[in-house]
Each structure stands twice: as structure tokens, then as C-alpha cells.
Amino acid sequence: MNSLRNTSRPRLPIGAMARRLSRVWMWLARRVSAVQFPPALRLTLILLVPACLPLAAPGYFFDAHDAHHSVFFLVEFDQAIRDGVLWPVWGPDHALGFGYPLWLVYAPLAYYVAEAFHLLGLGFTAAVKATWALSFVVGALGMYRLARRWWGDAVGLVAAMAYTYAPYHLVQIYVRAALAEFVALAWFPWVLLAFAELWDAPRLRQTVRAALAFAALLLTHTVSSLIFAPLLIAFLATKWVGDLAAARRRTHDAKREAKLTGDSRPPTSNLQPPTSSLQSLVFGVLLAAIFIVPMLFERRYIVEAQWVHDTYNYRQHFVYPSQFFSPDWGFGYSVKGPGDGMSFQIGLLPFIAALVGIIGSRAQTANCRLQIADQKPPISRLRSPVSSLLSPVPPLFLAAVTVVAIFAMTPASQPIWDALPLVGLIQFPWRLLAITTITLALLAAAGAHWLSLSDSEQPAPVDDRTSPYVYLLALAFVAASLPYTRPELRPIRPQDESAVAIIEFETKHPDMRGMTRWAERMPADADSPLIAQYLAGQPLQRAAIVAGEGVILEQQHTGASGRAHVQAQSGVRLRFYTYFFPGWRVEVNGRPAEIAADPPNGLIGLTLPAGEHEVRLRFGATPLRRAAAIISLSALVGLLVLWLIGARDERSARPPGAGIR
Template sequence: MFNRFRSVDLHLLAVLLIVVMAALPLLTRPGLPRHTDLELHVFRAAEYAGVWRDGVWYPRWAPNFYYGYGYPIFNYYAPFTYALSSAYALIPGVDGVAAMKGVLLTAFALGGFGAYFLARRHFGSQAAVIAAAVLVLSPYFVFIEPFMRGDAAEFLALGLLPWAFLAFDRPRFSIGQPIALALIIFSHNLLALMALGLLIVYVIWRGVLIDGKRRWRGDAVSIGLALALTAILWLPFFAERGAVRLEVAGPGHFDYHNHFVSLAMLLSPSPALDFGATAPKYIYNLGPIQWLLLIPGGIVGVARRKTPAGRVSLFFVVAAQLLIFLITPASEFIWDAVPGAALVQFPWRLLGPAALALAMAAGAAVSGKWLVDGGRSRRADHSSPFTRYLLLVLLFALLMTSLPTLYPPLWDAEFGDTSPRGAIEFELSGVARGTTSTDDFLPVPVGRVPPPNEALLASYASSLIDKLDRSSLPVGSTAQVEAHTAVYDRFRVEATAAFTARVLTFLFPGWRASIDGQEVPIGPEDQSGLMLISVPAGSHVIEIALQLTTPQLIGTLISLGAAVISFMLIVTRPRASAQNEVPASLQPSMSLSFFLSVLLFLVIKIAVIDRCETCFRYTSPPGQVLGAQYHQNAHVGGHVDLLGYDLPVNEVAAGGALPMTLYWRATAPVPENYQVFVHVGVPGVAPVGQSDKLNPGDFPATRWPQDKYVWDDHRVTIKADAPPGEYRLIVGLYTLDDGRRAPVLDETGHVTGDAVVLDMPVYVK
């Protein structure tokens, strides 16, 4: 019995409990959050699964988005998240929402166990548990990414990141290296670029300081094979980049200049959340224990710089410091100088890789006297009472400081309809078209998105969706839909005269049309970008099919060839050696202490803390913002109230930027989506500073509930030639189409103006 007990790695079970604790909202609540990017990913996954069911093994076209006109988002966006969700949806009883939950749970598990095994290789099991906790309980990984941003694709890529480092940790080529890197590339476009850059620096570091430069040949083969495996994605992306709109950088919301995070915020603990908000206000931070452990991690790395483990420690310590620096405004000159840096969009995206670097630094910090030197390993006595208690206290501190992030906002139990018609209804609500906010990946011929076609929408209730616009038929002509799939339509037409058929699908490279089996040209309709086909009089069969373009075919063949090579390498690979790995150290005393400590904390959390509605979170009453720095009420448009604002600083230099937050609340259903402006100036005079946003709080006003408030962050840019002096902040709402401002009303309902002048002055120096 004792031998069986010793054979169980209780450290792994402790990590499992930490992962379960982090993912508990997904395990205990029905549905998934809406009003974040997660709802976009759910609709994409449902669309991807539908194309799969039509027999397309690698979907490139989303046929039901953009009111049913379709567009090629999957030709450009990394597909692994949606493929994995679609695979989970094949399980009986698992719907699209549950399948996406499965993806998020997979990401949690991958991150936790990946960090554990990576840290265990260098620092031992006890340190590996701490490293796993540091990553999984980091605010960005446990809270911001899965629940507040809801970027399922990036979250999955983050979960895979430690496995890529684990694979490239080996000094020689291993088939796990290209597979791990390929999975990250298939998961998220932007994080793949960051991961590839970090891995290249890591293998260079190891080649120079640990393994020798001979390893680089194997690394080059691994990276090359990973690129070949993913050619099916990136080759068409670059070759057909000009066929779609893709405005992912530049002025506005996606300008990286607007998304730096101050060092003070990064080092701050996570605040308690206000559940009185539609989406509780949170901060981009590292976690206090996470960054504090960076200091001893650096000391340990320097002290052991002559050992492989010490040099690995130093890499992650340096990487963490560099990543943290790149998130802060002080690094702006680097972002400005590096070509392509603007594609990252949000510097705080680096919090994900930084969390892994901090996890490894933490593992080094608590590793005692673990050393790995030339294949020989020895370890210190981690079973001493002082060391054991110190590690348990540290684990407890990690768990305690993470509590504010373990309570994401509540969401509705019913997610809603994710069918093709449900996706169109989501678009009709005005939130987003095509599951993007800026019409990314829309074919270039589409100058202006045509309005929904009522006949097309009505056909979604029938057995076959009808993409032929009947208004384009000559008088007395008839048409019948004979077949429809995601990438194919067939119509039988009886035409009384020659005509130009209007097919309700956006034209994109790869679409082919034939009449009675003979290929005919397709043209785009001016502005709408819909297909136009010249049809002669008489009885005809019109067929439209999406075929592979030359770049898509070449990319597919390269990836298939690389997959065959990878399979052959897998079945013929020699048994891997683990001689350089630190022993797992299955000491029952210490591993049992870790396991029981985490289990006890989880039980207390579920039984006590979860039932306390004011522990680590609070709820502002309707019409109030308890956490607002300044309270000021104003009635706007007859259905929106301004409740207050935050103004951390009220002095700014000319050419600088002033951060602030507005708090809004709907007092009645909002009839239209407002835009918001913040001006710095004097009423009636041209402003010297300004900030405009498409949606206040990045949340369409027509969807605002009446029992919660919306927080609306701004970075007000001051003109470089602004005269010094005292100014006021002037805020208001307007409609984008006509620029009309919503009136400001007094308590009796009389109009007093079209903007609210805030009480606190600001000073331009």
C-alpha cells in the first residue's frame, strides 16, 4: 500500500486542484459570458462546426456571417480553437457552448501542467508546484484573458506556450518541437509571432550558454517543419492579404500608444470587483507574489550562473523584466522603432508571456539547492520544517492574493441561439458584423455592406438556404434551389430573357461559376461586392462552388507533406532520454502537504468564501458607483445618466495624454448606439484635447441593462500647441451618422445643453 502511495505524484494532484480552482466558474455555472470577445468565438466555432458538417475538412469560408453573404475569416484567422471546439461538439450531448467551455478548460489545464513539467525539469517538483500556481493564478491568465477579454484563441495559445518551451528545452531535435510550435501558430496569429520570437531567443541563449551551437541545426529543422505544417494557414494569409480589408493597426482603439500600462498598476494587487457594473472594472497587473518572487529568482540565477539550471533561470528573469518594461509607457520609443510592432495592438498582451517567465523565475526562487550540472543532479533537503512551512506559506499567499480574480462577473445561464440564424440575429442587434468590430477580412470588392436581404433571411427557416436574388430575374422567369452547402450552390432557372443573376454571396478568390457545366466569369456588383453572373435565356442549371486558389493549394500540399514527415518521425523516433531532468522527488511528506493545503483551501473557498457576497467583491446599488473618485450626476438624452468619473491626475503637459474614466447608466432602454466624446477646453471654444470612442465602455448602448453601470476609460490626447492654463473636461454622447449630440436635461426634463462640464478643472502645463 505504501509503495502504491509513493507512486502517486501528489504534486500533480495539487496542480490539478489549482487548475480546478481557477476554472471553477466554468465548472459550476451554466452558459458562458457574453458582452466579451468570447461570444464572438462561440459564434465562430459554431460556424466552423457547420462547415465541417458540410464535408469541408479545412474551412476557409464562413457562409452565414454578414447577414448570410459570407466572408473568408477562416482563410486568415488561426483555426485551432474552432477546430478543437468543433471536435468537442461531436461528443453526444455537448452543444456549441459546452464545447467552447471545453476549449477554455483545456487551456487552463495546458497552462498549469505545462508550467509544472517545465519547471520540474530544472527545479524539482516542489518548485514546479509553485511555478504552476504562479502562472495559473496570475491575473491575466486566470481572470482577464478567459473572462474579461474572452479571447479564447489567445488563451489557448497561452496554455500551449509552456509546452513549446518544454519541447525546445531539449538539446537535440525532437518531433515535439515543431508540433508544439505549430499548435501555437494554429491557435492565435499574434501570439504565435511573440512565441516564435521568444523561442528563437531561448534557443540562441541555450546554444551559447548551455548546449552548444550544434543544437541550432536541430532548432532550425524544428522551426522549418513547424512553418511547413502551418503553411496551409500562413501562405494564403500573406499571398491573399490584398484580397480583404485588414486594418489591425493605426489610429484609434487598436493604436498601441493607447494601451501601455504604468508600472504602478502592473505592481498593484488585484482590486475587489464591483458587480454593480456591466463588466466590473479591473486592472492589468502581474500579481504581487508573482513579481516579488522575481527578485529572489534573479538572485538564485546569478548565484548559480555557472550551472545549466542557473542559466535557464537567468533567461526567464531577464525575459520577465524585458516583457514588463515593454508593457510600460517608458518603452514607447522601442515600439515606435521596431517595424511591425503595431500589429501587436495592445502592449499589455505581453502579460501572458510575462506570466510564464515569472512562473519560471518563481520556480528558481524556491528551488533550494537544486542543481543540474552536466547530466548530474542533486537536491537540497526540502523536507526540513522551515523549508516546508516557507513553501506552504508562499503557496497560501498565492492563493489568497488571487481571490479577487477568482470571482468573474455573473453571466446569464442561457447563452442564446448559436445556429446560423442566431448568428445573423446577433449581427442584426448591432454588436458586430462577421464577429469583428472593424470589418476585418471583408473582401475588397465590398465598398459598402449591403443591408440584410429579407428573402435570404427567410430562407433560413426552410430546408435549403436560397442565395439567388429573385429580384434579378426577368419578368415571368422562375428559379429553384436544388442544393446548398457552405461552399456550393446549385439553381435551376427558367429565364424568359437573358439577365444578370445576382447571387447573395460576396465575391472572393476561389469562387467559380458554371452554367450547364460550362465555366462562366463572375463579376462583383459595384459597392456591394455580391456576385453577378450573366445568364442567357432558356432553361439552365447554375452552379457556384468555392475551390482552392493556387496559394491555398500550395499551402495545403506543403502542410500535408510536412504532416506525413512528422508522422514518420513519430513512429520511428528513438526513446527520449531524461538524464538532464531533475528527479520528480516523490516525497510523501512534502507532496502530501502541498496536496492537502490546496485541497483545504479549495474546500474553505467553496464552503465559506463563495457564500460571502461581500468577500473580495461588492455590488454598487443601482444609480451609484461606490468606487468612483468623483460623483457628479447628469441626465443625457432622457435615457442615460452620467454618475461620476475618475481623474487620477489633473495636470498634463501639452502633447501629453490625460487618463480618465466616465461612469454611465441607462435609465430606460437606449434607442440607438451612441458614441462618446471627451473634450479638454472651455465651453464654446475649440478644444485643446479630445477623445472619442465608438461605444462608451466598448459596449453598444442599445445593450446596456438598467440595473448596472458602464465604465468608460479614456486617454484624452492634448494638442502639442495647447496654451498652458486651466481648462474643463466636457463630455457627452452623439450619434455617428449625423453627429447629433444627445441633449443634457435638468431634473425637470428641460434641455440645458448638449454636453456636461465636469466639476474638476484640469491644468495644461
């Protein structure tokens, strides 16, 4: 019944893939080097350095909450990729080695990015560090672009720094080490920017960009998407209401103009329905169907209740009002009551800057409307340069979102949480600080814009790069949060970058051992003979004969497959110390075999007759996962077609000779 020989895990050659990634990297580097960066953008990139500097230091902040997860999730992801799985679902070493369908419920895009760095030659921890750093850059550039679109280059710098150095943003990386959430937060400004540009100029190619941005968020972190979706919908609704109001004003002015000119033609409205935005939302969801559909319909096969009760129950993690402004900083955990070991502050400086943004924008809007009202005839208002000073996003909307988010984090909002069952998946109400991070940054940008205007005597928009206020404010955001960019670093051990880290973590935190529907109880240490093999660095013997007479002559196991050569003197019961789960298939001597869940842990078991058998185990797609992949692939093809049509239309609409220099 003992294994006589166990071969080592094979590693597939990836040299060709790495070379292709290197060529792509060099191409991107050449394109970036050819771009002329505005001074404010260059300063934005320079001021990111203090935030990223700890990532260049030796060691890693392994004492952060999910730091080990950020590395060993990549170890699991890499095993699946090397085993030929293009869309990983199964993490083979979780649950004391029984495995777990991690990426069925955990969106994988952040780990595709980290895996790309790993395939380029970086170690696991270094690849994760590179992903953190890239997310810093992507998020800051997104916020810069978003604020720049509305208020100018230097104001974009303020927004980028307010966002990057927001206390919760730094908590996400250096206290929580929540990689996927951090990457998702980097997508927030890009999604808003894509939909803002689409709303203002509904073109096919912009429809594609917005769909891709939204899909990227959905494929990065589920809870962050759940948190962000109401903000996006409210943003689009606000734009729609604003357009309705503007259309009414245009109609009113047109009627007055008609009376003055004697024109009897009825006024027309150019208001268009938000078709393009709806198309982008739908395409984004369809593109992410490869993850969303199995997550919705196959999550019933795991014990989901273990992730939303006790430690993960939202009732224990509300934020008390004083904590929003407490400067205390710590690396501990969230607990019931106000005695948390981590910070939930929104920051005094972001709050004050946001107040300036609200007050200044209201004063600016009132002043602009007075100036517009003085212009005659009424129709001239539509072309007035003064009207361009009006904020494209009402600051009161951003303020209202901030207030709602803050209220929803306090104990007073518990009845609302209790009434909405889906929000329990958020687990921690303080995750809504992700929303205030972006709204306060935009309000601070609005305040900087107002300060730059008040520093000028010109009635029309001015170049805010001439004002020192925006630069001082940007530097203030950096200086205020510098003490929060000092994580607790410790050396990287070899086992930190291997599956052993998972076993060490789960033996230390037994409540983190995942279960499937077929498991009668949470696995105990005594249930898994694999623990000793992991800790001793031995080849894993996942297959074992648990009944009957026989011997396993040879076995080997990879990220999503396994093989056992069995010689049975009589009928035997063969067990793989792997959770039974939809997608696992077994072949015996090249023919499909029936498998079942062996109690009490719900492990894969099958019966073999006497004789010699080659048993092969492979994790594959279910019909549902296959259908979801087809939906996503079809959506991708549809977006490609829209992009090509849009490019053709834009070329045909371009005047002759345009673009020729």
C-alpha cells in the same frame, strides 16, 4: 423574381466520426488512469478546480469581450466541417450574411479542439467550455513539466499555480474570453519544454516533438506566435551562449589538466551547432504552411486596415506603470489613457516571488561556483554534484525578458512600435502580458527552489518535496487570485448558439463587419436582405435575380456551398448575397461559369441566358492554398519518417535486455 421554395440546410451524418472520437477518448482515459501521478502533480490537478469551477456552472460569461465570438466561431466552423470541408476558410454568416474568410487570417486549431467536443455530443457552448477547461489543464501541466525538469516536482507545482492564477491568464478567459489566445498561452510552456529537451538531448524523435509543439502554436493564434517567437529565439540564443561559455571553461580546464599530467594532445570541444533546434523550427513552419502561406499572400484580398485602426490602434492601448500593480478588477474594455475598464496587473505576489527567485538564484549560483572552484583537480568540476544546482536557465535572462516586455507595454516604447510596422498587428501592447505570465511563473519557481535549498543543510540538491515553503507559496497563488475567478454569467439562449448571434453582434457593433477588397464600403443594414431572414428564423435566400425576368424555383445553402434552380424568361443577372472571393466557383448546368464582384458590396454575380438553369456554388482551394496544403502534408510525412528512424536508432542503441522486467 421571388423564391418559390427553399429547402432546409442538410446536415451530414457524423455518427461514425463521433464513434471514432469516443473510442480515442476512451483509449486516452485508460492510458491516463494507468499512470502513477507524483503527489505534486496530483495537487496541481486538484488546485486547478477553483479556476475551472465557473465553467461547470449553468450559463456562460457572454458579457465578456469575445464570448459571443468564442461560440459563434464554432457554429461557423461546424457548418464548414459538416459540408465536407476538412480545412475551413469561409465563415458563411459573417458580414451580415455575406460571409468572410475568417480562417484565412484566424488560426483554427482551437476550434478543431472545440469541434471534436461538439462531435462527441456537447452543445456549442458546452464544447467551448470543455476547450477552456482542457486548456487550463494542458497549460498547467506544461508549466509543471517545464519547472519540474529544472527544479523538481514540488517546484513544478509552484510554477503551475503561478501560471494558472496569473491575473492576465484569468483576464484572458473570464474578462476577454479570447479562446484562441488562451489555448495559445497553454502551448507556451510546452514549446519551451520541447526545445529545452531537444537542446539537452538532440534526438530525432525529440526534433519531431519540438516541431509539432511549435506548429501547434503557429496554428492556434497568429498574434501569440508573433509575441512568443522572440522569447523562443532569445531562449535558444541564451542556451547557445551558455554552451559556448561552458565549452571555453572545459577547454581551459583541459589545458590546465594537460599541464599537470604532461598530456600533449590538444583539448577538444564537444560543442555542437544548434542544428536540431533549427530543424524543428523549420519543420514547424512547414507543417503550419497550410495556414501561414495563404494568410501571408491572400490577406491582401481583405480590408486589413479596418482591424488595425481606431479601436485596434496600438497607440491607444499602452499600459501605465501604476496599472501593473493596481488590484482593480473589471469587465470593461481597454481605452486610451489609464482609465481602462479591465485589469493589466502582473500581480504583487508574482512580482515579489520573482524578485525572490532572482535574488535567491544569484546567491545560489555564486555559492555553487565557490564550491566548484574549491574542488581539485579542475577536471572534477565537470562531474560535481554541486554543479547541478546551477540554474539551466539564467534567472537574469527571465528577468531581462520580463523588463523588456513591461517596457514595451508602456507609452515610452511607442517610438519602437512606430518603427516596426509588423508589430501593429499585435493591436494591444498589453498582450505582452502573456510573456510576463510565463517568465514570472518560472522566476517564482526558481525562488521556491532556492527556498527549499535554504531550508536544508545539505550542500547537494535536495528533494524539495520535504520543504513546506513550496506548498505554501503554491496555495498563496491560488488564494490571491480566487476573487478573479468569478465571471459574470448569464443564461444561454438558443440564438446564442446559432448564426443569429452573429447578426445581433454585427448590428450592435457595425465596425465589426468585415470587408473584402471588392467591397466599396462597409455593408449597411439596408444592403443585406438576409438580416430579416436570420432574425425571423427563416431559411436563407442567398440567391436573387436582380435584373431581367425570371424566378428562382428552389435554393439551398450550406457552410461552403449553395444551389439555385433558376427559370429565366430572358437574360438575367443572378446575385448571391455572398462576398466574391478567390476560391468561389460556380457551375451552370454542370459547366464552369464566370463570376464577378457586383458593386457596391462586392457580391458574387453572374449572367444567365433565358432558360432553366441549375446553378451550383462551391468554395474550394485556390492553387496557392493547395500548394500550401501539399507543403504541410509533405512536412508531416517527413516528421513521421524522422520519428520512425529515431525510434529505430533508439532501439538499436539500447543495451540488450534493457526494458525487460
